[in-house]
Amino acid sequence: MALVFFVGLTLSFVDFRGWMPTGWVHALAGWQFVPAAVLLSTGVLSLALVGMVLLTFLLGRVYCSTLCPLGVYQDIVARIADRFRPKKLLLRFAQPHSRIRYGFLGITLVGIAVGAAGFSLALLDPYSNYGRIASSLFRPLGILINNGVATVGNSMGTYAIYHVTPSWAPWAALLLPIIMLLIVTVMAATRGRLYCNTICPVGTFLGGIARFSLFRLEIKPTDCHKCAACIRHCKAQCIDLRAGQVDFSRCVGCMNCIDACDRQAMRLVFKGTKVQRHKGTKWADVRRQKEEGSNATPAQPANPQRRAFLTSSTTGLIGLTGSLLVPKALRAEPTNPSSGSTTLPASEVVCPPGAVSKVRFLDTCTSCQLCISICPTHVIEPAFLEYGVQGLMKPRLNFSRSFCNFECKRCTEVCPDGALLPLTLADKKLTSIGVAHLDQSLCIVEKNGTDCAACSEHCPTKAVDTIPFRDGLFLPKVDESLCIGCGACEYACPAKPKAIIVTGSSTHGRARIKVEQKAVNPTEGDDFPF
Amino acid sequence: MNIDRRKFLQKGLAVGATVTFLASAKLLGEDTAKSATGDKVPAKNPDLGAGDKKSVLVAVRDGDRVTMLNRAMDALGGMGVFVKKGQTVLIKPNAGWDVTPECAANTHPDIVGQLVKLCFLAGAKEVKIFDHTCDNWQRAYANSGIEKAARDAGATLVNGNDESMYHEVEIPGAVKLKKTRVHELVMKCDVFINAPVLKHHGGATMTSCMKNLMGCTWDRGFYHQNDLHQCIADFLLYKKPALNIVDAYHPMVRNGPRGKGVEDVVEMKTLLASTDIVVADAAAAKLLGHKPEAIRHVSIASAMGLGSMDLENIAIQRIKIA
Numbered sequence: 123m124a125l126v127f128f129v130g131l132t133l134s135f136v137d138f139r140g141w142m143p144t145g146w147v148h149a150l151a152g153w154q155f156v157p158a159a160v161l162l163s164t165g166v167l168s169l170a171l172v173g174m175v176l177l178t179f180l181l182g183r184v185y186c187s188t189l190c191p192l193g194v195y196q197d198i199v200a201r202i203a204d205r206f207r208p209k210k211l212l213l214r215f216a217q218p219h220s221r222i223r224y225g226f227l228g229i230t231l232v233g234i235a236v237g238a239a240g241f242s243l244a245l246l247d248p249y250s251n252y253g254r255i256a257s258s259l260f261r262p263l264g265i266l267i268n269n270g271v272a273t274v275g276n277s278m279g280t281y282a283i284y285h286v287t288p289s290w291a292p293w294a295a296l297l298l299p300i301i302m303l304l305i306v307t308v309m310a311a312t313r314g315r316l317y318c319n320t321i322c323p324v325g326t327f328l329g330g331i332a333r334f335s336l337f338r339l340e341i342k343p344t345d346c347h348k349c350a351a352c353i354r355h356c357k358a359q360c361i362d363l364r365a366g367q368v369d370f371s372r373c374v375g376c377m378n379c380i381d382a383c384d385r386q387a388m389r390l391v392f393k394g395t396k397v398q399r400h401k402g403t404k405w406a407d408v409r410r411q412k413e414e415g416s417n418a419t420p421a422q423p424a425n426p427q428r429r430a431f432l433t434s435s436t437t438g439l440i441g442l443t444g445s446l447l448v449p450k451a452l453r454a455e456p457t458n459p460s461s462g463s464t465t466l467p468a469s470e471v472v473c474p475p476g477a478v479s480k481v482r483f484l485d486t487c488t489s490c491q492l493c494i495s496i497c498p499t500h501v502i503e504p505a506f507l508e509y510g511v512q513g514l515m516k517p518r519l520n521f522s523r524s525f526c527n528f529e530c531k532r533c534t535e536v537c538p539d540g541a542l543l544p545l546t547l548a549d550k551k552l553t554s555i556g557v558a559h560l561d562q563s564l565c566i567v568e569k570n571g572t573d574c575a576a577c578s579e580h581c582p583t584k585a586v587d588t589i590p591f592r593d594g595l596f597l598p599k600v601d602e603s604l605c606i607g608c609g610a611c612e613y614a615c616p617a618k619p620k621a622i623i624v625t626g627s628s629t630h631g632r633a634r635i636k637v638e639q640k641a642v643n644p645t646e647g648d649d650f651p652f
Numbered sequence: 653m654n655i656d657r658r659k660f661l662q663k664g665l666a667v668g669a670t671v672t673f674l675a676s677a678k679l680l681g682e683d684t685a686k687s688a689t690g691d692k693v694p695a696k697n698p699d700l701g702a703g704d705k706k707s708v709l710v711a712v713r714d715g716d717r718v719t720m721l722n723r724a725m726d727a728l729g730g731m732g733v734f735v736k737k738g739q740t741v742l743i744k745p746n747a748g749w750d751v752t753p754e755c756a757a758n759t760h761p762d763i764v765g766q767l768v769k770l771c772f773l774a775g776a777k778e779v780k781i782f783d784h785t786c787d788n789w790q791r792a793y794a795n796s797g798i799e800k801a802a803r804d805a806g807a808t809l810v811n812g813n814d815e816s817m818y819h820e821v822e823i824p825g826a827v828k829l830k831k832t833r834v835h836e837l838v839m840k841c842d843v844f845i846n847a848p849v850l851k852h853h854g855g856a857t858m859t860s861c862m863k864n865l866m867g868c869t870w871d872r873g874f875y876h877q878n879d880l881h882q883c884i885a886d887f888l889l890y891k892k893p894a895l896n897i898v899d900a901y902h903p904m905v906r907n908g909p910r911g912k913g914v915e916d917v918v919e920m921k922t923l924l925a926s927t928d929i930v931v932a933d934a935a936a937a938k939l940l941g942h943k944p945e946a947i948r949h950v951s952i953a954s955a956m957g958l959g960s961m962d963l964e965n966i967a968i969q970r971i972k973i974a
Contacts, residue, residue, distance in 0.1 A: 281809070527788055528750070573880045579910065596855060642905075644940055652963045
């Protein structure tokens with residue numbers, strides 16, 4: 123199961139030949155916690171979210187062990203790292219780093235509170251982080267390997283494996299995935315799932331729920347001989363043999379300990395509504411209870427962890443409410459660099475179709491880069507500061523690298539956050555994500571006095587058409603009402619600097635359709651015109 | 653101990669030298685083989701137009717695409733005139749756009765498929781197809797229907813948007829396009845067949861045979877920056893196709909070259925075939941209601957002596973299938 127999700131999602135991000143059906147990609151990504159939660163904020167309650175919460179409430183953090191690709195990645199790293207060690211690493215029980223973990227959860231929730239949900243979730247969501255790593259690092263690597271094979275193949279006369287141009291993210295947008303990859307890899311290689319239990323807000327959040335899980339791990343004191351086999355197989359350093367307890371809030375639900383225990387002392391037990399107390403019952407107490415045959419439970423000291431969890435959860439709830447009230451004016455607006463002496467407007471960032479508006483997009487997108495990976499023309503790339511700081515690594519269309527294919531709507535089909543809403547092809551073809559602007563003085567036809575019309579040639583809606591100009595030449599002309607901002611004209615324009623550019627619309631509009639009568643045959647008749 | 657250090661080194665060096673020698677010999681062998689076939693191309697494919705006083709144009713109308721193509725090829729003496737046994741063939745259709753066949757922005761798959769079949773019947777060793785597409789190439793190949801038709805007929809589709817396959821060539825005598833990067837299949841093939849679709853073009857007025865060859869080069873922006881029509885004509889100095897087939901079954905007569913939809917298309921049920929690329933384009937211009945000299949790249953090419961646009965002095969075979 124874990125491998126299905128890990129391999130499936132990794133392939134979704136790396137797949138540079140467009141083999142993965144978008145339906146599968148969307149379904150796999152839909153079973154990710156943060157995207158499903160964000161989807162809820164857009165008013166859609168997905169079955170997957172209900173499923174994931176119920177599963178956690180039933181069995182603990184199964185999400186972390188099976189569904190989360192970053193989690194499974196860490197297991198793989200840990201396993202490989204162990205191969206290189208003379209002796210398997212023994213991770214003893216460790217106290218929880220509660221300040222840190224609730225701190226990160228708190229930061230995330232405060233982020234949501236001040237209306238920067240898209241930013242804080244984007245930074246810390248494990249799925250989105252894995253997506254960025256896979257999309258901007260694993261994918262180019264896969265392409266480079268493919269190209270090596272293609273070079274050999276082509277020289278031997280086979281063209282089935284072809285070269286793919288690696289679509290590198292801008293270097294600045296590569297930094298964060300690289301840093302995250304290093305942090306996660308090093309932590310996983312040396313401390314198992316430490317990342318999941320200190321930094322990951324989803325781990326901490328689900329851990330909070332796991333403390334109330336109906337079924338939890340329990341060590342049967344009479345059967346346990348403290349052989350520590352369970353500890354050797356535990357990824358999360360959450361089995362406290364001295365206390366005879368499992369910290370279920372940090373247990374990632376791999377259940378390896380159950381298999382490891384040959385005396386069946388480690389068991390998954392129905393606990394009902396009893397909440398876990400870590401520093402409550404001690405091994406000695408249990409023994410004493412057994413010896414005395416007493417039913418009395420020892421005094422329950424105050425639980426700082428539960429307190430912290432409740433505090434941050436409450437902050438989050440207040441935050442979610444607050445975020446609805448925070449005026450949009452507080453949000454970061456990108457600064458526009460002036461574009462010199464042309465009549466062209468300053469370039470304005472273009473977000474993908476289905477985004478509806480830039481503000482909505484920035485709020486809901488967690489920048490997992492699934493749309494970037496799935497885009498057949500690679501026109502979508504992670505932004506650096508084009509959207510402002512809040513839009514770091516969020517997808518934007520870069521028309522200097524490519525343009526949006528008229529007949530394609532894959533990005534809108536895969537988005538798990540609801541940041542890009544699904545569009546029918548007919549709707550997508552009319553969704554105006556930007557508008558083209560022409561500066562005639564920069565145009566080849568005006569400047570060189572020769573025909574060009576590369577822009578009009580590529581325009582799928584004929585928003586850019588050509589009109590007769592001096593000396594029998596044809597000059598491009600833009601009808602903004604027909605333009606959907608696909609960027610084909612800007613990409614194709616051979617002038618330097620570009621004579622035609624597309625500026626993004628902060629709210630996506632709807633273009634008009636140019637209705638024309640059926641064309642007539644210029645050489646009607648039964649004979650050849652020559 | 654069987655081998656001492658000295659013997660080991662001696663043997664190692666000997667083996668290494670042999671491998672290096674064999675490898676370089678193989679490379680050299682390949683190179684000479686390539687240039688040999690390259691030189692033989694004109695001899696193997698006598699240009700019908702060049703030898704005769706008049707260029708030949710075959711124009712067919714009122715049949716289905718496959719029938720018209722077959723009749724045209726019969727009139728030219730069969731595909732065997734162009735393709736000899738064991739030769740490699742490159743067919744360059746227009747497959748530039750991610751649209752369906754009925755929108756007529758690409759050469760119709762029936763024509764491509766039948767051309768491939770005829771080439772194999774004539775004994776071609778392999779038939780390859782590519783276009784440097786404007787839209788995403790995988791989508792354009794697939795949705796144009798060309799990928800399926802060509803594969804079914806046994807041809808190999810090659811990525812036309814792979815920059816590493818384009819190599820720089822000098823074009824002596826060119827006015828503007830003095831050098832350009834050309835797809836290696838154009839350089840290597842024994843027989844080069846040009847199979848465009850006839851369309852309106854917003855910048856070049858018309859796109860047919862000559863304009864289609866722009867898709868053999870990497871840097872189309874250069875064309876646009878440096879007098880589009882002149883560059884289109886200049887390319888012919890580098891290479892002229894042995895055979896040109898114009899798909900004018902349902903030409904796009906406005907909003908070209910991409911078109912907006914089927915309403916831009918008119919039914920003409922015509923196919924042109926010629927060994928002279930300028931003749932084919934001159935006739936194509938007439939089909940769209942233009943005088944040949946009104947299409948600047950046609951008149952430039954004619955003036956440069958790369959072919960003839962004087963349809964009055966050309967042997968035209970007109971075939972009506974009805």
